[in-house]
Every structure is written in C-alpha cells, then in structure tokens.
Amino acid sequence: MYDGKTIGVVVKAYNEEGFVGGVIDTLPAYVDRAYVIDDRSEDGTWDEIVDHANRENERRRADGTAAFDPVVEPIRHERNRGVGGGLKTGYRRALEDGLDVVVCVDGDGQMNPERMPLLIEAVTTGGADYAKGNRLTDKSDRGRMSTWRWFGNSLLTNLTRLSTGYWSVTDSQNGYTAINRETLEALPVEDLYERYGVLNDVLAKLNVDGRVVADVRMPAEYGNEQSGIRYGSFVPNLSKLLLRNFVYRQRRKSASLLPHPSALGYALGVLGGVAAVVGAVRSVANREFDAGVPKLVVASLVSLLAGLLFDVGTGDAERTTVEREPADLTTPADAAAAADAASVRSFDADPDSEPAVAEADGGEPMDIRHDGGREEP
Numbered sequence: 001m002y003d004g005k006t007i008g009v010v011v012k013a014y015n016e017e018g019f020v021g022g023v024i025d026t027l028p029a030y031v032d033r034a035y036v037i038d039d040r041s042e043d044g045t046w047d048e049i050v051d052h053a054n055r056e057n058e059r060r061r062a063d064g065t066a067a068f069d070p071v072v073e074p075i076r077h078e079r080n081r082g083v084g085g086g087l088k089t090g091y092r093r094a095l096e097d098g099l100d101v102v103v104c105v106d107g108d109g110q111m112n113p114e115r116m117p118l119l120i121e122a123v124t125t126g127g128a129d130y131a132k133g134n135r136l137t138d139k140s141d142r143g144r145m146s147t148w149r150w151f152g153n154s155l156l157t158n159l160t161r162l163s164t165g166y167w168s169v170t171d172s173q174n175g176y177t178a179i180n181r182e183t184l185e186a187l188p189v190e191d192l193y194e195r196y197g198v199l200n201d202v203l204a205k206l207n208v209d210g211r212v213v214a215d216v217r218m219p220a221e222y223g224n225e226q227s228g229i230r231y232g233s234f235v236p237n238l239s240k241l242l243l244r245n246f247v248y249r250q251r252r253k254s255a256s257l258l259p260h261p262s263a264l265g266y267a268l269g270v271l272g273g274v275a276a277v278v279g280a281v282r283s284v285a286n287r288e289f290d291a292g293v294p295k296l297v298v299a300s301l302v303s304l305l306a307g308l309l310f311d312v313g314t315g316d317a318e319r320t321t322v323e324r325e326p327a328d329l330t331t332p333a334d335a336a337a338a339a340d341a342a343s344v345r346s347f348d349a350d351p352d353s354e355p356a357v358a359e360a361d362g363g364e365p366m367d368i369r370h371d372g373g374r375e376e377p
Helices: 020-025 045-063 083-097 112-126 147-164 181-186 199-208 231-253 260-287 292-317 332-338
Strands: 005-014 033-038 072-076 100-104 130-134 177-180 215-217 343-348
Touching: 005 020, 005 045, 005 083, 020 045, 020 130, 033 045, 033 083, 045 072, 072 083, 083 100, 083 181, 083 199, 100 112, 100 181, 112 130, 112 177, 112 215, 130 199, 147 199, 147 231, 177 181, 199 215, 199 231, 231 260
Parallel strands: 005 033, 005 100, 033 072, 130 215, 215 343
Antiparallel strands: 100 177, 130 177
C-alpha cells in the first residue's frame, strides 16, 4: 500500500525477452498487485515472466509483505491483441480486485519505478483523476530521444490536443500512467481502442467525462529495446481514431438542439473548404476564373479559426486552473485569478513543486487545498 491506498501495476509485454524480468524484479514494495500481460509474444517473454513472477511471489510470501497472493499474476493472451488489448485486460483485473490506484508500465524497462510515487500522488492527493508521464516539455528530459522521435511525439501531441480537447497535454504517447479507482470505474474499458492509439482514446473518453488529467515530468530512458510499431498501419489507423474522437467530442458538446459554436465553426469551415475545391475544379475545367473561390477559401479559414478559438476558449474557460504556490487557493475567485488556460496539471520531478491543475471540458471550478504528501523515495 502507498499512503493507505492499494496499488496495482499493469505491465504490458510483447517480445520483451531480456527486459520484462527486470521490470518485475524492480516493482516497488508498496505495489499490492501486478498483472504482467504477455500479448502472445513470439520469443521467450512468457517463460521469463513466469520465472520472475514465481521468484517475486516467493520473496513476498517469505517476508510477509503480500496483501494479495500472488502479488504478481502472469497473464497470457490467446492471440495478439495489441497494446490496448493488454491495457484492457489489466484494467479489468484491477477492477475485479478493487484496487485504489492502477499504474500502467511497459515491459521494456524504459519506465523508472522511482517516478511511480509522483503518478500515484497526482491521482490520490493531487486533485487529478488520471496522470501520465511527460518527457517533452523540458529539453533536459529528452535525453537520448532522437530528433525524429521528438518530432513525431510533438506532432501527435498537437493532433491529440485537437482531438481530445486537452489543450495543454504534452507527450500524449507516454504510456507511464496512473488512474484512480473512481475514474477507472467510470471509464468504458470495453470500448477502448486495442492498438497503439489506446492512450489517445483514453484521453478522449476522459475529457468527455470531465476528468482532470495530470502531466508528470520525467526524463526519457532508452536502452537496446526495439519498437514494434508498424508505421504503415499505425499512421492511418491513428489518424482515423483521432478524427473519430474529435467528431464524437464535438457531438457531445452539442448535446442540445443547437450546435456548439466550435462545432458550428468547424462544420462551416469544412463545408466552405469543400465548396472552394469544387469551385476551383470547375474553374480549371471551364478555363475561367471564378472570383467566388478565393472568398470561399477565406470564409473557410475564418470559420475554422473561429471554431478553434471557441473550442479552446470554452473548453479552458469552463475549467479552472488552481495554483498551489505561493498560497493555497480556496475560493472560486482565487481560482479564476490563477487560471492560465491549461488543461493538465504539470508535476515537476521535484516532489515539492506542484504547479497547475485543470479540469476537462464541462468541469466545475475546483477548490484545491494543499494536503501535503510523502516525498519521493
């Protein structure tokens, strides 16, 4: 347990022989339950999981620290289901066991367990419902991250902001996450995307439900592991997922008979763009200039910009950013004065540094008091 909260860890592994055993061996002592999921690997991953799990369970039984028996539960999928499939399996098991906080890590050893307390505290005493790692904000945290990887993560971060409505979320593809039980119980786990886009899908569903998301600063750590992403399918599939979630979010914001201003702006912008393309094609076919095409282009761009401004404005305006330093803010007026249009909370690697927290679309103003918290081991 960690500060009176039961802690579960979901370890997702696919072809992680040589890495996943180290992840099991370095699980913190406060972890009550770990679900190590082999997504039908083609190497020795499963044997390594079973071997290290047995040793860890024997050790926990011997020292009497096991709240659950076994502490480490090896799980093997009958077929390969993808990253999202592993996450869903782990979340289902954690719900069955009634754990207070569920942390998710990958089986490649890139996620430092010493950072886990920051994620846990974010969703227990920090005012957030869901926390995730962030390697991109500070240049010093990028470490050995290549320029190409940094560019790809940054691009996906911005597309995810547009899709999910969390306008200040950073490093959207970071799989080092934590979620509290109340939020997990409300999350439609069975509907989650089963492939690499699951992290983006989780954020979209959390935003629609008005949940608070926290960014936890941490350095990038890379070893000799190999990425299993097949970009030929990953890029188009993730693009469709982001578009689907964007449309879904706009529909949810337009729950009444009248469309939300952002949805109206986006729709008019798209229609104007289509009309401009049609007009341009006709102009070329008829070999004559259509003066209406430039006007349609301008109108389309203005509408899209208006939709974006309404989207950002109404989303963050309905959220309240609360600064905990230099003094606690305990009134709506204080909270409003501290609002800075952020949509996630940023936790510095220093446990004493606690910047801003904000709610998802449609959330109520928050009254956050400083409750203290244990220091990072």
